[in-house]
Amino acid sequence: MLKQFSLVFFVLFACYVGVNSRELKHITKELEVNAPAYEAWELYRNLGLINIIVPKLPNVQSTQVLKGDGGVGTVAKTTFVPGNSSYTE
Numbered sequence: 804m805l806k807q808f809s810l811v812f813f814v815l816f817a818c819y820v821g822v823n824s825r826e827l828k829h830i831t832k833e834l835e836v837n838a839p840a841y842e843a844w845e846l847y848r849n850l851g852l853i854n855i856i857v858p859k860l861p862n863v864q865s866t867q868v869l870k871g872d873g874g875v876g877t878v879a880k881t882t883f884v885p886g887n888s889s890y891t892e
Contacts, residue, residue, distance in 0.1 A: 849873045857881070 836843055846852050850873040857866045864882045871877030 850877070850879070853879060 846855070850868060853866050853868070857863050862883050864884050866879055866881045869878040869880050
C-alpha cells in the first residue's frame with residue numbers, strides 16, 4: 804500500500820516541477836488502492852503523506868505546513884532541491 808501511495812505522490816510532485824506557484828493549476832488523479840478507505844483517508848487527512856513519503860523523494864528538499872492541520876484549507880509548501888521550483892498547495 805505504501806508503495807502505491809508513494810508512486811502517486813511522486814507523480815504528483817513530478818508534475819509540478821517547474822510550475823510557477825502563482826499560477827492556478829489543477830491536477831486530478833484517481834487510483835484504486837488495495838486498502839480500506841479509512842486507512843487511505845488517514846494518510847491524507849492528517850498530513851501522513853508529508854511525514855511518511857516526502858522524506859523519501861530525492862527531488863524534495865523540505866515540506867512545511869504553513870496553515871492548517873491537514874483538513875480543508877490546509878496550505879503546505881514544498882521546496883524542491885536546487886534547480887527546481889517550490890510549490891504551495
